Amino acid sequence: MTDTPSRPRRFLFGRGSWPETRRIGDVLRTETVGGALLLGAAVLALLWANSPWAPAYQDLGAFAIGPHALHLHLTLAQWAADGLLAIFFFVAGLELKREFVAGDLRDPRRAIMPVAAAVGGMAVPALVYTAINARAAGGALSGWAVPTATDIAFALAVLGVIATHLPAALRTFLLTLAVVDDLLAIVIIAVFYTSSLHLLPLLAALLPLGLFAVLVQRRVRSWWLLLPLAAATWTLVHASGIHATVAGVLLGFMVPVGRRSHGPGPGLAEHFEHRWRPLSAGVAVPVFAFFAAGVSLSGAGGLAATLRDPVTVGVVAGLVLGKCAGVLATTWVVGRATRASLGDGVSWWDVLGLSLLAGIGFTVSLLIGELAFGTGSEKDEHARIGILAGSLIAALLAAAVLRIRNRHYRRICAAEELDSDADGVPDVYQQDSVS
Template sequence: MTGTPSTPRRFLFGRGSWPETRRIGDVLRAETVGGALLLGAAVLALLWANSPWAPAYRDLGALRVGPHAWHLDLSLAQWAADGLLAIFFFVAGLELKREFVAGDLRDPRRAVMPVAAAVGGMAVPALIYTAINAGSSAGALSGWAVPTATDIAFALAVLGVISTHLPAALRTFLLTLAVVDDLLAIVVIAVFYTGSLRPLPLLAALAPLGLFAVLVQRRVRSWWLLLPLAAATWTLVHASGIHATVAGVLLGFAVPVPRRAEGPGPGLAEHFEHRWRPLSAGVAVPVFAFFAAGVPVTGGLGATLRDPVTIGIVAGLVLGKCAGVLATTWLVRRVTGASLGDGVSWWDVLGLSLLAGIGFTVALLIGELAFGAGSEQDEHARIGILAGSLVAALLATVVLRVRNRHYQRLCAAEELDTDADGVPDVYQQAGPR
């Protein structure tokens, strides 16, 4: 009697394609270097802000440059937050669109988990912060979104320092989760942290944005055409009252992903990502961190750590992010009936969930918007972000270090099993892995 063929098992963290694995590896290397620069800039800012030369640090951040007639006479700190971070979100928009259009996550079954985990990882920290700050000082609740965002560069830099040989599917999960919740954070900023909306500049921004979209759809790469249109879009979005980083996301989404039908070479999204990622990771994010992380911690630190704002942010990043990502992943597995993957353990998911609690760049940005740059609550929020991110990084290091030897042995075995084509044989085998 012939048995019925068994249904192939579905894996939440199954092995992806070799081109996607190689691309994710390249992205991780670039972001790891950027994360190291980010960490260095933050440490430098903290040391300078707590040194005898602290007034010079504050004066540097407050120095105004730019044309007053266009309402762009901004301080250097504002240029870093509004201008340089637009480059960061432009690259994030390119990355997310490329992942869902041409990457492994174009399969909805593979995309649902990191997207759901990002949503859960934002909702639970916000609820924890709100519960801790309910009934506290006036304005404290406005910071509910501060602990919701994961810092891509910082989290991947920690992952690089750990030197863990995580499977590509787990690394893709972390990268996609971080990109998705950073972009969701931009939606939160646009909806909840827009003070006064001026519709006329916002409508006017559609003209250069539309022309930019038409040109990139025609595969135009001339910087002297595209860069002025991008700058005009950014300027008009900034003038509308919506945070100018939204312009970066819109411009990134406008770039087409598929390769050209004729001729070799990368597609336009891949081309732009290759050109702009080093500037984003190596300049934009570290400079923003330099101006945002310099908070004085020499006096009244005990009172700051007892502030519900600080407590809510630390609890949201360390406990909320971990619980939200872990619980949502468990729920997706429960609903779909899928397995985690060959050799993948819940300890791996716990380690990644803790890494997601490293909230720095976008968390600092939201803190400034929620409490006002330079205010006492903003300083408390920055200390909470620094403390929570440090605790989350240390806990993630402990968990993932334990798993490092296991995956190191597996990776060593797979790397030895490689043909002359340079592609590991495990990526040429049939069947779900």
């Protein structure tokens, strides 16, 4: 009688490869610094907007510059939202493509969980907001997508402070989830928040985009060739009526991940990511936050009336309750459907903490609020207050959960980083590859 070979166990949040773990660590360090700059810019904007010098802040954001051709005579706030955020989404496109082509998520069994969690973490907040604003007047329902996106920089910055020893698989999960739902948010913006579409400039954008794709596929790195083509693509997409940040995602997807003929050095996507991520995290996103977060807390009816408004309540509930419920429930369903167990040392308390952390919505949420309600409108102001309040509550709740687990994370991290033969690769990863 022969024994039936046992089926290998599958794990949620199982340990990934050492190169991917090291790369994610580098990304998190950059995003943590960017998150600190983002927080500083948001606080500065709030203080200035609620100071006696508030008119100067409003005038600065409303200062227009640029040629009138192709609708490029924009305010500084619009340049930050349409132009600088395109850099942010270019990096997000590079990150997502690299993760699915060359990272651990090229394995569909690993990819399904963060992608499904991102979808659930967008659908449930939208439903929560819609339920609260179903009977609200004044076009409140148009803001249904505001609480759907997780802010990468803010979430990772909070994670870097409160849970320094979180297992790498969980950090990868949060990073991938945030990138996926930001890119899904761009799809929502393109489909639901494009008021008018001009086909001629949109079709014309295919020419510089195609030339950019041909050059990068040939591994051309010359900025004097690529940058004008990227700028032309952005300009024509902007003129078409589609939000210009879509151009950033398209350009990012064009960049190849692999090296030419498996030669030495990083691939082109990794090269661009190293070049542009510091600019995205350190300049583009903080400048956008500076112009977008400056909301007056003494608006019509006062802060108490604003907090009772269905738009504000819907955004807060969507970020705090909807995000947590969506991410946590979807992860549990994926685990049940695949009959997978949690990885060694990982608890559902960890997943709860990450689900709460996913409720930190800022950059893309502010952008969607402006598109849904109109920049500077009363409902846009209420949405911004809801985003700030909901993100703060989500961060505090996540901190309460994850700080309790941090001592446990430290023990896990110490075991993973043990390198008895001093070859630079923790032994636990070598054991995994051998087994």
